[in-house]
Amino acid sequence: MERWKGRVALVTGASVGIGAAVARALVQHGMKVVGCARSVDKIEKLAAECQSAGYPGVLIPYKCDLSNEEEILSMFSAIKTLHQGVDVCINNAGLARPEPLLSGKTEGWRMMIDVNVMAVSICTREVYRSMKERNIDDGHIININSMNGHSVVPQSVVHFYSATKYAVTALTEGLRQELREAKTHIRATCISPGLVETGFAFKLHDNDPERAAATYESIRCLKAEDMANAVIYVLSAPPHVQCQKKCKEYSFPVYMNCA
Numbered sequence: 322m323e324r325w326k327g328r329v330a331l332v333t334g335a336s337v338g339i340g341a342a343v344a345r346a347l348v349q350h351g352m353k354v355v356g357c358a359r360s361v362d363k364i365e366k367l368a369a370e371c372q373s374a375g376y377p378g379v380l381i382p383y384k385c386d387l388s389n390e391e392e393i394l395s396m397f398s399a400i401k402t403l404h405q406g407v408d409v410c411i412n413n414a415g416l417a418r419p420e421p422l423l424s425g426k427t428e429g430w431r432m433m434i435d436v437n438v439m440a441v442s443i444c445t446r447e448v449y450r451s452m453k454e455r456n457i458d459d460g461h462i463i464n465i466n467s468m469n470g471h472s473v474v475p476q477s478v479v480h481f482y483s484a485t486k487y488a489v490t491a492l493t494e495g496l497r498q499e500l501r502e503a504k505t506h507i508r509a510t511c512i513s514p515g516l517v518e519t520g521f522a523f524k525l526h527d528n529d530p531e532r533a534a535a536t537y538e539s540i541r542c543l544k545a546e547d548m549a550n551a552v553i554y555v556l557s558a559p560p561h562v563q564c565q566k567k568c569k570e571y572s573f574p575v576y577m578n579c580a
């Protein structure tokens with residue numbers, strides 16, 4: 322991780338869960354981390370914790386609703402003004418709404434498309450632009466995908482969510498191909514966990530907290546810190562590494578590709 326010290330990472334959805342754990346880990350490794358989400362107060366609290374713990378990096382909170390393209394573009398413009406640009410992008414923000422294909426509300430589907438697919442695509446395009454204009458050739462874009470992005474489970478409440486995560490699988494592979502065509506060494510990776518114990522299921526089943534709690538009791542879940550360790554592993558892999566492997570240690574696949 323030595324080469325990332327002092328460089329700028331953007332972590333979307335850094336207020337809670339996996340994003341908060343990843344942001345903390347990157348600050349612990351000395352990076353300058355812009356953490357964004359709507360609940361900026363939670364990121365401010367995390368930033369204060371990182372500071373009082375004496376971590377070598379810094380967490381910079383930024384309020385952004387990723388379902389709004391103008392807010393995303395303003396964030397990139399603020400990052401350019403204050404910190405030059407982004408070297409590492411962790412597209413983590415995401416959500417599931419309980420809207421089956423036969424009866425779901427359009428609004429819930431649109432919310433998932435906007436954050437899980439459109440925001441990932443907009444951030445990726447803007448990060449690449451930021452890297453290119455500064456001649457950054459060793460950047461890294463990491464998409465937090467899901468096992469739902471590789472198989473469709475028989476649970477109607479996550480079918481549309483699964484479609485958005487299949488999109489993330491296609492977006493990451495398409496990105497890898499375009500980076501290769503562009504002859505850059507910028508890398509694209511997606512990490513696809515199974516169940517991770519966060520507040521995610523409580524937002525999916527916001528009318529049924531017992532069902533949400535049962536989700537995490539059904540199996541021994543991954544922790545947000547396991548995901549942060551996976552991100553650190555991916556970022557610290559030497560530049561020649563290209564792998565597409567099942568990570569036995571963490572029991573989820575890490576699809577890591579380099580151009």
Ligand SMILES: NC(=O)c1ccc[n+]([C@@H]2O[C@H](COP(=O)([O-])OP(=O)(O)OC[C@H]3O[C@@H](n4cnc5c(N)ncnc54)[C@H](OP(=O)(O)O)[C@@H]3O)[C@@H](O)[C@H]2O)c1
Pocket residue numbers: 333334335336337338339340357358359360361385386387388413414415416436465466467468513514515516517518519520521522524
């Ligand atoms: N937990 C799991 O079991 C699991 C499994 C596989 C994959 N994943 C994936 O992992 C990622 C993180 O999930 P998590 O478990 O950490 O969920 P979480 O605890 O619910 O956190 C989701 C994060 O996304 C942010 N977010 C949601 N909508 C947003 C919007 N419109 N604008 C800005 N930020 C927004 C939230 O921030 P605000 O609400 O403050 O805006 C929050 O920081 C997601 O992509 C999810 O699909 C999770």
